[in-house]
Amino acid sequence: MDMEDTKAGKVCIIVLNGRLDAYSSNKLEEKVNSLIDNSCLEMVINFDGVDYISSSGLRVILSAVKQLRKNQGDVKLACLKPYVMEVFDISGFTQLFEIYPTEEEAVNSF
Amino acid sequence: MVSITIELLMDLLEKICVILVIAYLITRTRFFHDILDKKFTRRNMILFILSFGFLSIFGSYSGIVVDGAMGNVRDLGPMIAGLVGGPLAGIAVGLIGGLYRYFFIGGITTLPCSLATVFAGLFAGIIYLLNKGKFIGIWRAVIFAVAIESFHMILVLLIAQPYSAALIITEEVYMPMIISNAIGVLIFSIFINNLNKERETARERDKFYDELERKKYELEIAHEIQESFLPHEMPHLEGYDLFAINIPAKEVGGDFYDFIPLSEGKLGITIADVSGKSVPAALFMAVSRTILRAKATGNSNPAQVIKEANELIASDSKKGMFVTLFYAILDLKNKTMNYVNAGHNPPVMFVRKMGDLECLKTKGIALGALDTMEPEEKIIKLETGDVIVFYTDGVTEAVNDKDELFGEKRLYRLVKVNSGLSSKEIVNRIKDEVIGYSKGLSQFDDITLMVLKVDDRKSK
Numbered sequence: 001m002d003m004e005d006t007k008a009g010k011v012c013i014i015v016l017n018g019r020l021d022a023y024s025s026n027k028l029e030e031k032v033n034s035l036i037d038n039s040c041l042e043m044v045i046n047f048d049g050v051d052y053i054s055s056s057g058l059r060v061i062l063s064a065v066k067q068l069r070k071n072q073g074d075v076k077l078a079c080l081k082p083y084v085m086e087v088f089d090i091s092g093f094t095q096l097f098e099i100y101p102t103e104e105e106a107v108n109s110f
Numbered sequence: 111m112v113s114i115t116i117e118l119l120m121d122l123l124e125k126i127c128v129i130l131v132i133a134y135l136i137t138r139t140r141f142f143h144d145i146l147d148k149k150f151t152r153r154n155m156i157l158f159i160l161s162f163g164f165l166s167i168f169g170s171y172s173g174i175v176v177d178g179a180m181g182n183v184r185d186l187g188p189m190i191a192g193l194v195g196g197p198l199a200g201i202a203v204g205l206i207g208g209l210y211r212y213f214f215i216g217g218i219t220t221l222p223c224s225l226a227t228v229f230a231g232l233f234a235g236i237i238y239l240l241n242k243g244k245f246i247g248i249w250r251a252v253i254f255a256v257a258i259e260s261f262h263m264i265l266v267l268l269i270a271q272p273y274s275a276a277l278i279i280t281e282e283v284y285m286p287m288i289i290s291n292a293i294g295v296l297i298f299s300i301f302i303n304n305l306n307k308e309r310e311t312a313r314e315r316d317k318f319y320d321e322l323e324r325k326k327y328e329l330e331i332a333h334e335i336q337e338s339f340l341p342h343e344m345p346h347l348e349g350y351d352l353f354a355i356n357i358p359a360k361e362v363g364g365d366f367y368d369f370i371p372l373s374e375g376k377l378g379i380t381i382a383d384v385s386g387k388s389v390p391a392a393l394f395m396a397v398s399r400t401i402l403r404a405k406a407t408g409n410s411n412p413a414q415v416i417k418e419a420n421e422l423i424a425s426d427s428k429k430g431m432f433v434t435l436f437y438a439i440l441d442l443k444n445k446t447m448n449y450v451n452a453g454h455n456p457p458v459m460f461v462r463k464m465g466d467l468e469c470l471k472t473k474g475i476a477l478g479a480l481d482t483m484e485p486e487e488k489i490i491k492l493e494t495g496d497v498i499v500f501y502t503d504g505v506t507e508a509v510n511d512k513d514e515l516f517g518e519k520r521l522y523r524l525v526k527v528n529s530g531l532s533s534k535e536i537v538n539r540i541k542d543e544v545i546g547y548s549k550g551l552s553q554f555d556d557i558t559l560m561v562l563k564v565d566d567r568k569s570k
Contacts, residue, residue, distance in 0.1 A: 021554075022361070022387045054555070055363070055434075055503070059385035062479055063430025083515075091434050092453035092475025 002049070003031055008107045012040040015103075017049030020057035029060045036064070041073030044106040048079035053087050065096065074098075078106040114282055118181040122290035125183055129165050130297050133190070136161050137301050145195050146305070148243065155195070159202045162191040166207030166227065170215060179217045181283040185230040185258055186294045192234020193251060194302065196243070204231025219279060222269040226262035233258060245306070248299040255295035259288040328389055332362045335392035336556075339399050345369045345377065347442060353533035354381075354560035355541060357504075357553070364391030364433075365502045365556035366399050370406045375443045378406045378415075381500040381560055382435035382454065385476075390431070398423055398433045398477065412439050412450045413487035420452070420477045420485075432478035436470070436500060445492040445564065450485045452477050455503055458522055460529040462495035467522055470498070497529045497536065498562045504555035505540065508548045516547050533561040 001024030002017040012035050018024065035043065043064065047053075065075045076098045080088065088094045100106040136142050141154040166187030171180065184207045192200020208227040212220060237246060237254060246254070263284045270276035336358060344352055354367050364384030372378055380402060384395045398419075405419045416437055423433065436457060438449035453476035456469040472486040501521070508516040521540065528539045537559045544557060 054507075055383065055385040055432075056387060058476075059430040059432065061430070062385075062432060066430060090453060090455055091432075091479075092473075093479065095475055096479055 001027060003028060005031065005035065011042045011044055011107050011110055013044045013046060013103065013107065015046040015048065020050050020053040022054055022056040025054070025056035025060045028057070029063070032060060032064045036067055041068060041071060042110045043068060043073070043075045044078055044103060045075060046078045046103045046106075047081065047084055048103075050084055051081055053084050055091075058087070058091060058093060062093070062096070074110070076100060076106040076109055078103045115285055118283060119286035119289060122181055122183055122286050123293065125169060125171075126186075126290050126294045126297075129169055129183065129186060129294060130301075132165060132168075133298055134301055137305055143309070145199075146309070150196075150198075155199065158195055159191065159199055159206070162187040162199070162203045163206030165190075166203055167210045170207065170211055179219045179223075179279045179283070180215065181286050182223075183287070183290050183294055184211060184223075184227050185262060186255075186291055186298075188227055188231030189234045189255060189258060189291075189295060190298050192231045192236075193238055193245060193254070196238045197232065197235025200231030200233075200235035200238070201228065202231070204228040207231075218272075218275055219266050219270045222265035223262070225269075226258075226265050229261065229265075230258045245299075245302050248296065248303060251299040252292050252296045255292045256288055259284070259291050262287070329361060332389045332392040333358055335389070335396055336362050336364065336366070339396045340366060341369055345371070347377065349442065349565050350440075351533040351563040351565050352561070353537050354500075355537055355558070357541070357545075357557040359504070359553045359555050359557075361387045362392055363387055363502075363504065363556040364395035365504065365558040366395050367500070367558055367560050368399055368403065370403055372406070372408070372410055372439065375441065376410060377440045377442065378412075378437065379440055379500075379560075379562065380435060380437045381457070381502065381558060382433050383502045383504075383556075383558070384433045385431055394427075394431050394433065397426055398435070401426075402435070402437070406437070410439055411487075412437050412448050413485045416450045416452055416474075416477070416485045417483060420483050421481070423477045424479075424481050427478035432476040434476045438470075440562070446489055447492060447498075448487055448489045450474060450487050452483075452485060453479070455501060455506065457498050457500040458518075458525055459490070459499075460497040460525055461493070462497075462529070463493055467526060492564045494564050495529075496564045497525065497533075499525050499536065499540070500560040500562070501540075502556060502558040504553070504557035505544055505559060507555060508544045508557070509551065509554070510547050510549075511551060516544055520547075533563045536561045536563070 001019060004015045006013045068074055078100045080099060098109060141157040144154045145158050166184050169183040169186050187207055188200050188204035191203040204227050208224040211227060212224040263280050266276050266280055340356055356365055367381045370378030384391045401422045402419050405415045409415050434454040435452045436454040438447050440447050449470055451472040452474040456471040459468045459470060461468055472488050474485050475483060506516055506518055506521060524540050524543055528536050540559055
């Protein structure tokens with residue numbers, strides 16, 4: 001799993017590439033936590049290159065949104081592939097997140 | 111004169127070879143390793159000092175006598191002992207070599223040569239202290255050896271009488287002695303360097319194995335926790351056929367199912383999957399299952415049960431842990447099932463009358479994701495021959511060697527085709543298909559399957 005983080009104004013963007021399984025979720029968790037520790041409040045996660053997400057991946061994203069919303073921040077998601085969308089849909093997580101078709105729209109929604 | 115110098119050099123190098131073979135053997139001993147680990151016990155120190163003292167005496171002799179003095183590599187022993195074992199070892203070995211030189215080998219250079227050997231050990235020990243007990247490294251050790259032998263020669267020139275004889279001796283022996291001692295220290299330093307690398311590798315290997323062992327132990331604990339919280343037998347239900355299995359992955363995923371006896375004629379049925387893996391997942395599974403049981407007992411309203419269970423689970427959920435869970439209350443007599451789906455893979459029902467499948471979805475979200483929720487509840491009527499297959503994502507997300515998912519379609523087809531079989535047979539049929547599908551690959555996630563069938567046979 002590759003992950004890159006960039007910034008657009010105050011918004012931190014994490015672009016994911018590969019399988020978000022139990023192993024790579026730990027890496028994502030470290031990345032997310034280090035961004036939050038560096039006082040990032042507005043986060044966009046771009047799922048364009050992700051074709052699999054496990055429950056461990058969902059857990060990391062849920063943990064991020066819980067932490068950020070506590071401080072009036074948020075996580076928004078972009079570019080979910082159909083399978084990943086289905087996982088979000090079944091677990092009910094689509095009700096929890098704002099999901100956008102493109103990264104740009106997600107960034108501009110803040 | 112030149113020929114004597116070369117002859118002496120060759121002779122000393124031969125000597126060095128023998129000394130290094132012995133020194134190599136010493137580096138393989140327990141006490142030498144202990145000294146490197148700074149375990150300066152009396153036994154270790156005595157063995158260490160005697161070994162290098164012996165090498166110092168052995169290095170005093172060479173076949174070439176120059177005007178009553180012998181070229182030698184006696185200083186090698188105290189230099190190494192001091193650089194590796196500190197000042198005490200260096201001085202002790204220097205004294206052994208120096209006293210031997212003083213009493214057993216004569217000649218005009220007796221005093222300066224004896225002193226030089228003691229000083230070699232002392233200076234090596236001081237360098238050991240200055241470098242905070244670490245070996246100084248190959249090239250610095252070689253420079254040190256050159257310096258010590260030069261010092262040795264200066265002592266001879268200053269002390270030995272008559273000066274003219276001392277000068278002749280020094281002129282002939284200084285090159286061979288500096289070169290051979292430097293080569294000796296060089297090769298011994300390489301031994302030490304390799305030994306340190308070897309020990310470092312061994313330490314890393316041991317750490318890795320410890321880690322592996324701990325991980326294995328952790329996996330076992332997670333298995334045991336999960337296993338102990340699963341029902342150990344199927345409830346016997348008049349007019350129904352119920353069967354379930356759980357095949358945990360090597361790293362358990364926290365799947366569970368449960369049957370909760372409610373009031374007369376009602377049974378709570380649940381299947382669930384906890385986020386994450388291993389011990390955290392197993393513990394969260396145990397907590398969730400216990401909370402659900404406590405909330406379900408005496409409450410025949412599934413939406414209420416899930417709402418209350420969620421509040422407790424959410425307050426316990428750290429690091430974004432959540433559980434997808436399907437909970438249903440089966441009314442055995444009226445053949446109805448009220449259910450709530452909290453973000454779990456929708457169970458699939460074969461409705462015999464229609465000959466078709468229906469998915470048991472409701473609007474819901476995994477428990478622990480939100481602090482409060484208002485779950486939607488639905489009810490279905492069950493008829494003879496209807497089959498409901500409950501499962502976790504370990505079934506539909508099993509992959510084959512082309513990295514393709516097993517998927518819902520394959521599962522649905524299996525349910526349809528095998529709906530005439532008993533619950534146990536349906537479970538086994540699906541299990542065999544899933545395991546066959548990812549044959550040869552390791553199972554990534556727990557596989558949990560439960561089948562409820564409204565009996566089409568007369569109850570026995």
